[in-house]
Amino acid sequence: MSADARVLVLDDEEQFHKSRSFWMDAVRHFRRDRLSMLSLAVLLLLTLACFFGPPIVEKVLHVDVSRTDLIHRNLPPGEGGLLGTDQLGRDHLIRLLYGGQVSLAVAYLASLVSITIGVVVGIVTAYYGGVVDDAVMWFINTLESVPTIFLLLIAATIWSPSAQVLILILGALGWVTTCRLVRGQVLSLKANEFMLAARAIGARDWWMMLSHIFPNTISLVVISLTINAGSLILVESGLSYLGLGVQPPTPTWGNMLTEARSYFVQGTHLVIWPGLLISLTVLCFYLVGDGLRDALDPRSVRGR
Amino acid sequence: MQVYVIRRLIQSIPTLFGITLISFLMMLAAPGDPVTLITFNPTATAEGTAQLRRQLGLDQPPLVQYVYWLIGNDWVKIDVDGDGVGDVYGTRHGFLRGDLGQSLQHKRSVLDLIVERVPATLKLTLTSLIVGYVVGIPLGILSAIRSRTWFDQVTRVFSVVGNAIPAFWLALLMIIVFSVNLGWLPMSGMRDITRPDASGLDQIRYMIMPVFVLALGIIATVSRYMRAEVMEVLGQDYVRTARAKGLQNRTIVVHHVLRNALIPIAALLGPALGSLLGGAVIIEQVFAWPGMGRLVVNGVFQRDYPLIMGSVVLGAVLYILGVLFSDILYAWIDPRIRLE
Numbered sequence: 001m002s003a004d005a006r007v008l009v010l011d012d013e014e015q016f017h018k019s020r021s022f023w024m025d026a027v028r029h030f031r032r033d034r035l036s037m038l039s040l041a042v043l044l045l046l047t048l049a050c051f052f053g054p055p056i057v058e059k060v061l062h063v064d065v066s067r068t069d070l071i072h073r074n075l076p077p078g079e080g081g082l083l084g085t086d087q088l089g090r091d092h093l094i095r096l097l098y099g100g101q102v103s104l105a106v107a108y109l110a111s112l113v114s115i116t117i118g119v120v121v122g123i124v125t126a127y128y129g130g131v132v133d134d135a136v137m138w139f140i141n142t143l144e145s146v147p148t149i150f151l152l153l154i155a156a157t158i159w160s161p162s163a164q165v166l167i168l169i170l171g172a173l174g175w176v177t178t179c180r181l182v183r184g185q186v187l188s189l190k191a192n193e194f195m196l197a198a199r200a201i202g203a204r205d206w207w208m209m210l211s212h213i214f215p216n217t218i219s220l221v222v223i224s225l226t227i228n229a230g231s232l233i234l235v236e237s238g239l240s241y242l243g244l245g246v247q248p249p250t251p252t253w254g255n256m257l258t259e260a261r262s263y264f265v266q267g268t269h270l271v272i273w274p275g276l277l278i279s280l281t282v283l284c285f286y287l288v289g290d291g292l293r294d295a296l297d298p299r300s301v302r303g304r
Numbered sequence: 305m306q307v308y309v310i311r312r313l314i315q316s317i318p319t320l321f322g323i324t325l326i327s328f329l330m331m332l333a334a335p336g337d338p339v340t341l342i343t344f345n346p347t348a349t350a351e352g353t354a355q356l357r358r359q360l361g362l363d364q365p366p367l368v369q370y371v372y373w374l375i376g377n378d379w380v381k382i383d384v385d386g387d388g389v390g391d392v393y394g395t396r397h398g399f400l401r402g403d404l405g406q407s408l409q410h411k412r413s414v415l416d417l418i419v420e421r422v423p424a425t426l427k428l429t430l431t432s433l434i435v436g437y438v439v440g441i442p443l444g445i446l447s448a449i450r451s452r453t454w455f456d457q458v459t460r461v462f463s464v465v466g467n468a469i470p471a472f473w474l475a476l477l478m479i480i481v482f483s484v485n486l487g488w489l490p491m492s493g494m495r496d497i498t499r500p501d502a503s504g505l506d507q508i509r510y511m512i513m514p515v516f517v518l519a520l521g522i523i524a525t526v527s528r529y530m531r532a533e534v535m536e537v538l539g540q541d542y543v544r545t546a547r548a549k550g551l552q553n554r555t556i557v558v559h560h561v562l563r564n565a566l567i568p569i570a571a572l573l574g575p576a577l578g579s580l581l582g583g584a585v586i587i588e589q590v591f592a593w594p595g596m597g598r599l600v601v602n603g604v605f606q607r608d609y610p611l612i613m614g615s616v617v618l619g620a621v622l623y624i625l626g627v628l629f630s631d632i633l634y635a636w637i638d639p640r641i642r643l644e
Contacts, residue, residue, distance in 0.1 A: 142322030145623040147582025150616045153604045154327075158334045234470055238586050241472050242601055257473060264480055271480065275473035283468035290464075 026219075029295040036291025039284040046281060050100030057094055096273055099251035102163050104281070106170070106236050106252070111229040113171025115221055118178030123209050123217065125179075126186035133183075140176050148173065152235070156244035163246050166239075170232055178224045182217050189216055219296035223289055230285030237278050253278050308635050316624045323620040324399060328370050331609045358383060361394070373405070374398050404614035409606045414614035417599060422581070425588070425595030429580045432515050436522025441569070443523065444530025449557060451535065459527060466524030475517045475590040482513065489513055492592035514591045518584060522576070529572055533565040540564075567638050574630025578623030581615075 030036060125136040143151075155169045189195065189212075198212050233253075239245040240254025248255050253274040260270035339353050339362065357363050359382060361372050377394030385391060397403035404414035447459040483491040490510050537543065538561060546556045585597035592598070596615065603611040 138318055138322060141319045142326060145319055145578070145620045145627070146323055146326070146616055147579055147619045147623065149582050149585045150600065150612075150619055153585075153600065154330050154334075154612060154616070157604045157607065158330065230468070234468075237470050238472065241470075241586060242589060244604070257470075257476070261476055264476065264484070268480060271473075271476050275470060275477070278473065279465075279469045282470075283465060286464055286468055 026295040030291055033291045033294065036288055036295075039287035039291070042280065043284045043288065046100065046277070046284075047104055050097050050104055054094060054097045054101075057097060092270065092273065095251045095256065096253070096277060099253045099256050099274065100277065102246055102250060102252040103233055103236060103254065103278070106163055106167055106246075107229045107232045107281075107285075110167045110170035110174065110232050110236075111225055113167060114174035114228060115178050115225050116175075117171065118175035118224070119182050119214075119217060119221055121175065122179040122182030123186055123213055126183040127190070127205070127209055127213065136179075140179060143173070143176055148235075149238075152239055153242070153244065156239060161244070161246060163250070163252075166236065166246060170235060174228060174232065174235075178221075178228070181220055181224065185217050185220055186213055189213055219292075223292050223296060226285050226289035226292060230282045230289065233278060233282050233285070305635065309632055312628055312631055316628060319624060320621065323617055324374060325370075327613045327616045327620075328373060331613050332366055332369075334607070334609060355385065361396075372396060372398065375400055376403060399617065404617070405610035407603070407608055407611045409603065409608040409611065414611050417611065418596065418615060418618055421594065421596045421599045424593060425581060425584060425597065428511065428514055428518065428588070428593060428595060429584050431511065432518035432522060432584075433576055433580070435515060435519040436526055437569075439519070440523040440526030441530050441566075444527035445534050445557075445562065445565070447527065448531045448534035448538065451531075456531075459531070463524040463528040463531075466520050467528075469520075471517050471521055472586045472590050474520070475513065475587060478513050478517065479590075492590075493594075514584070514587050514593060518587055526569070526572065530565065530569065533568055534561060537561045537565045567634070570630050570634045570637065572630075573633070574627040575623070577626030577629060580626070581619045581622050 121136060125133045151173055152169070155173065156166075159165050159169065161169060195208065195212060198208055203212070236245055236252065237254030237257065240252055241258050243258060245254050246252050248259065256274040257271065257278075260274065264271045339357050339360070354363075361369055361377060361382070364372070372394070373396075376396045376398030378397060380394060382392055382394050396405065402415065404418075406412065407414050407417055410417055443459055447456045450456050479491055482489045489512055493510060543556060543560055546560050581596050584593070584595065585601060587593070588595045588597035589601060600612060600615045602608075603615070
């Protein structure tokens, strides 16, 4: 190989590395991960179907979400609409779609709320340390030692929840884990030299947090957001099952299961579909979260 | 070691204090007047309810109420008739002396109510915990040792799916299949109340479905965790050294890998032990299991605040003890921890 050629190759390589930032690298890795891509596609499809599907389905199948029909109750799929009818003769498919709207919105927004609280509290307390940090850690330890289900039960009784209130409750009780993770990350970041450098050129506290610390927690945030959304769907459905979630007639996948349990002999399909959708959604969230973790964690072995 | 244990014990005191404060504040914020809940009587006079309110200490400011709840009010005279002069001593002993108050709904001591229900819940959750660990640990180990075989793939899929399925939905499906369609297992309850002479074996039939459903989630978590730990240890230098020495695979796994991989499981055990009381609330509801969960859920619907608060605080105490136990276990088997 001539000297010229070698220089060229090196140049190319440099070009190659320069053109791939951390995020592009992560995206590349994620796109190669077929299972995660599939899960993401399913999630997107489900979300689109739930938020934009109902008007179309209503038009095409001539059904209405609140129209009851007591003569055609508990019909199996095929006989009464695509997925049958429920105990009041309502079309099951359209209710599943509307229920998905609420369940998914609660999951997305509650996850967003809890992550926001977790990140802000985590960054601020870990950055300043001292008494504030001690106080917040005491609060976190306390909150963590009460069984979550008990806290949720109490909160749900005190503020009998609509979807909006439920989002706030779940968000306000779910930030602890994220906060712990972020705090750990920030504490290790604080020891880095770029922090000292930023401080040396006169950066103020808020600028340090916003432009030097926060970007370094984004991968953590993205992963937590996904995994959290998955577990929140489970929590929401569990609360609904106990009768403490969003109240009927507003459908959610959780309270559809609650209603269905009284009729599972007449309408087994009423039990199967909401549960299947919950499981599928949660599974996809978890798989996407796992895929993101592989893609965003530089320590994980790429291309496995 | 003793120093470590004592330090951890002292550390848990502020947490416990915080829990009593939080649950008290939540109860204070709760709507609904306990007095109307107790009397629930249209003929009750304003004078009568006012007297009851003073008797219960509900006329006192929140801070006083909290102190009474914490250490009791048998050292102060209560002004029952409202003339500003104390008449009789209070009867409550307070949380710190083991008195959790009276349940509004059952009109009985909260502690007694809870203690009655705890065995049923423990029977369910402890069995599931044991089943979960006994199945989950070997599953994770095998999965790591045979990584990238079909066994590993199946286990990994199972552990993700096992965590994603709502337990109560699985329980419903199992009831449909095994109780309604096949008629093999009883649908709900803890035992056949029409047969007082039923053997222990008969009661086990009632436990199969709830324990299976609860254990499934634990197996999924534990096997996943165990797999990651074993994989990590397998990559360590001392394992390579052991291989280089020509040790048998079995010896390496048992003596070098497992010893180290099992240590972090102790950390997982703490929260698991801690959630023994609260971990089965929904499943108890599905199977009509007469445990803590049902007691609390009913209390919530009846707005029985002393009962709810007592359960929360007891559940939290158990959680703190569980974490404490696992921390001490951890420090005991891994000297690096306690030297930090």
